[in-house]
Amino acid sequence: MTRILAFRHVPFEDIGLIRPALEGFQIDCADLYRESLAADPAAYDALIFMGGPMSVNDDLPFVHQELAIIRDAAARRQPILGICLGAQLIAKAMGARVYRNPVKEIGWFPVHCTPEAAQDPLFSTLESPLEVLQWHGETFDLPEGAVHLAWSEDCRNQAFRLGESYGLQFHLEVTPEMIADWCTQDDNCGDVRELSSPIDPHRNETTLCRKSLQFFGNWGDLVRFRAG
DSSP, X not given: OOEEEEEOSSTTOOOTTXXXXXXXXXXXXXXXXXXXXXXXXXXXXXXXXXXXXXXXXXXXXXXXXXXHHHHHHHHTTOOEEEETHHHHHHHHHTTOOEEEEEEEEEEEEEEEEOGGGGGSTTGGGSOSSEEEEEEEEEEEOOOTTOEEEEEOSSOSOOEEEETTEEXXXXXXXXXXXXXXXXXXXXXXXXXXXXXXXXOOTTTTHHHHHHHHHHHHHHHHHHHHHHHO
């Protein structure tokens, strides 16, 4: 059975639609922000790094630990998927700068695929533009050698591929229930108060669910193929 280890950073940011897209996989979760790592990342076929309200530049023990795990995984060509904070972790681990974006992107925004995305096995299946949920105040430079896959008007680097690693600044994995819950969390209250209008959790629900399951399912196929 293909095995995946997912790193979470807060109790309310689970893997969402990634789980049904990877039906048949064994998915274990690591919560280094509250407990020590019990599993060996090298024993898994792929790693996932989820989002969170902290910064990759924060001096937090679990952040330093995950950066080292990513560097080790990339060195052994282990597939890695990073979502939001996870994408920033991959970028920083690979030597790129992570810093404050000129504006916060919180809510629904269109993301555009680059010309290079048309040749990518995952991004070639996405519509462009595709309206997705964003929830971030920071951005990153592309690591050296990375392929730029997506951009938005307010944040140029929305997705990249580097070797066997994919980083997505936006959230394809969220369900309406997850979005509604995020809007009530204490860690997100400051962001929510800055919004000019409430976030509609059900916006584009059917289309995004279909695209998310296809996207993450295709990623799972790549992982399974590499695992042999």
